[in-house]
Amino acid sequence: MKIASIETIPLRIPFTTGGPSAGGVWGPKDLQMVDSLVVKVTTDEGIVGWGETFGFTAIPAVKVVIDTILAPEMIGTDVTRREKLQGDLQKKFHVFGRSGAFIYGLSAIDIALWDIAGKAAGKPIYQLLGGSEATSLAAYASLIRYADPELIRVNVQRAVNSGFRHLKLHEVNPDVIRAACEAAGPGVEITLDVNAPWSVREALDMTEKLRPLNLRWIEEPVWPPEDYAGLARVRQHGGIPVAAGENASTLMDFQHLLEAGAVDFIQPSPAKMGGITELQKVYALANAHGVTVMVHAFYDGPGLLAAVHGSAALGGAKSLVEWRYFDLEAQLYGDAIIPRNGRIDVPQGPGLGIEPDQDVIRDYRFKP
Incomplete structure (x- = not known):
């Protein structure tokens, strides 16, 4: 064929x-x-x-x-x-x-x-990858950047009320981040993606301010994102677990990231770094280094489904799936992939498991 x-x-x-x-x-x-x-x-x-x-x-x-x-x-x-x-x-x-x-x-x-x-x-692809006992995975609502304490409170509460117990923020202002954590309340896990804005010194200053908030991870705190040695310094001295990898593009990038001891969570993005074929290899590499994989999936289409299948088969039931909290006018898969009570189903049909809506x-x- x-x-x-x-x-x-x-x-x-x-x-x-x-x-x-x-x-x-x-x-x-x-x-x-x-x-x-x-x-x-x-x-x-x-x-x-x-x-x-x-x-x-x-x-x-x-x-x-x-x-x-x-x-x-x-x-x-x-x-x-x-x-x-x-x-x-x-x-x-x-x-x-x-x-x-x-x-x-x-x-x-x-x-x-x-x-x-x-x-x-x-x-289904997850079976081709070795299978999984998970029929659904926990999802985290990945919010946009609001840069406003009141707006973040409203939208954090909206996400929590719809069943999410894991949230990702994209804020860089400590006051806004603190407002989000307060709005989420106990039992809701917060991660923070700042999109590589700071020098190592600036990142360490920020982690000192953010440490009391008990974030699960801070994502890509250092510019440039390929400064793996600098990222390792933030991980060593910042007091907050570090995540990175959405800007790594090849297996060698991930190897260098892991060899530098730069991350607690590594985040391959299958729609950016080589697809499912390369994703398998990153999982094997991360396992050898004792680092947890959390697949980056800021997508709504086949890239998201690839992340779900890869996470279910290669990461198991404790994997988290990123859900872009965007309130789209139309979904490529209708309501078949929308999380319910903070969980996203692992598709059971052949291949990616769901066909796009041609309309x-x-x-x-x-x-x-």
Whole structure:
């Protein structure tokens, strides 16, 4: 069975957030549209697989790379040679960079090829990865940045009232973070992603202020994010567990991150770092270093499903799944993947387990 076609599908879906967004690395202030890039791979036997790459403002570059470089290289190749394709194409195009558009594009296609493999075998991907006893996983509501104590209180309470017992903040102001922790109350676990804003010294000063809040982790506190030695210093002296990895793009990046002793939680993002094929390897590497994997999944489509299957099979029942708390106007999978009482179901159908709603694809497709 061979790859017959690869199609890139940009989607733009309006959303609300319980108040105006303060902006962040994902987009401007008052952002009200979320852009994603879904990839459709069709085989010569008519089996269709779906993948997803990192979206937002990265979409035009990734779309060009897939359409003009990766797709021509991959059409006609054997769909079962996922790992060989991954290695060959990473090597062939390394001069264009070991991160960004090329790796993102490979990631989406790899997820689609796993979807095809599961459909051909009649099994969900988590079974192809070794199986799991978990039929659902705890999800954490990943909030936007509000930068306002009152808005964060309202939205934390909204998330808690809808059943979430794990929350992720994207705030950088200690007063706002403190307000969120107070609003959450006892029994709700808070993590904090600050998106790499500070020097090591600044990060240590901030962890001193934040230490009394008992955060489960602080995510990417150091700029640049590849300063693994600096990250290790924050981990050693900051008094808060450290998480990182969404900006690591290859297996070597994760090896360097782990060898530096930089993290308590490592966060591969399957739609950015090579798909499910590379995700398996990061789990093995993390296990060898005694570090917990918490898959990054700031997505709503096949990238999210890939994270759910990988987490269930490779991480087990104690894994957490990131749920983008965006109140989308339309969901690619309807209500099939929406968390209930703070838990997200592990899909049981073949491949990724759920098919995208073609009406959503038709109605929200756009030209970047």
